[in-house]
Amino acid sequence: MNEKTKNCPFCNEEILSKAEKCKHCNEWLTEDISDDEDSSWIGRIIHSITYFAIAISLFYFGGWKVVLGELLFSVNDAIYTKNVLLLKFNDKYYGFVRTAEFFDSSIIQWLMLGLAVAMFWAMIEKLLFDS
Numbered sequence: 001m002n003e004k005t006k007n008c009p010f011c012n013e014e015i016l017s018k019a020e021k022c023k024h025c026n027e028w029l030t031e032d033i034s035d036d037e038d039s040s041w042i043g044r045i046i047h048s049i050t051y052f053a054i055a056i057s058l059f060y061f062g063g064w065k066v067v068l069g070e071l072l073f074s075v076n077d078a079i080y081t082k083n084v085l086l087l088k089f090n091d092k093y094y095g096f097v098r099t100a101e102f103f104d105s106s107i108i109q110w111l112m113l114g115l116a117v118a119m120f121w122a123m124i125e126k127l128l129f130d131s
Ligand SMILES: [Zn+2]
Pocket: 008, 009, 010, 011, 012, 013, 022, 023, 024, 025, 026, 027
């Protein structure tokens, strides 16, 4: 038996150096906390990009076209009709237009829109508020 050992930082009993939990005091030995902190901003960006990609995919496959400042219609303040969900800002429109390319069911489309918005929010939350 010559496995490497160390002392538990909590109770100072001898434990295996690879132990993740002290067998004496049951404390979790979270050695890699500092590594996580060092790479947390990278992790957050990767998570955010992943969430953003999922959100865009949900918009697209859910039959919604994302509108970012495109002037599509000559309506005055199209906020919501059967097929659009837009906000007018400085003569440009921002929001979503239903395209129904993959799913014809409007319920599925609204569900996908909700999921996409939730995913988009998760991205923002991950980017800004995750510690
Ligand atoms: Zn211990």
